[in-house]
Amino acid sequence: MEYSKIYTDRIKALCRERRISINKLATMSDVKQSTLDNIMRGLTKNPRVKTLHKIAIAFNMTLSEFLDFNELNEYSFEDDSDE
Numbered sequence: 001m002e003y004s005k006i007y008t009d010r011i012k013a014l015c016r017e018r019r020i021s022i023n024k025l026a027t028m029s030d031v032k033q034s035t036l037d038n039i040m041r042g043l044t045k046n047p048r049v050k051t052l053h054k055i056a057i058a059f060n061m062t063l064s065e066f067l068d069f070n071e072l073n074e075y076s077f078e079d080d081s082d083e
Contacts, residue, residue, distance in 0.1 A: 011055065031055060
């Protein structure tokens, strides 16, 4: 699975669980709608930590809680050609 898809899936799942739209998340997180749309569509492959932190806060989570989930923890960079 592509690295950027892992955290976009995480955002989608949290939005579903909490019944909030991506548009609402943009407002709650104070992240520009266009920035969030680019992340969700995979155009932004590596969002800034500050952006992810704002998203985490909108979900009432710390950044570490937001990033602590199996798919991300089990990701291997060995096959990643981004570097």
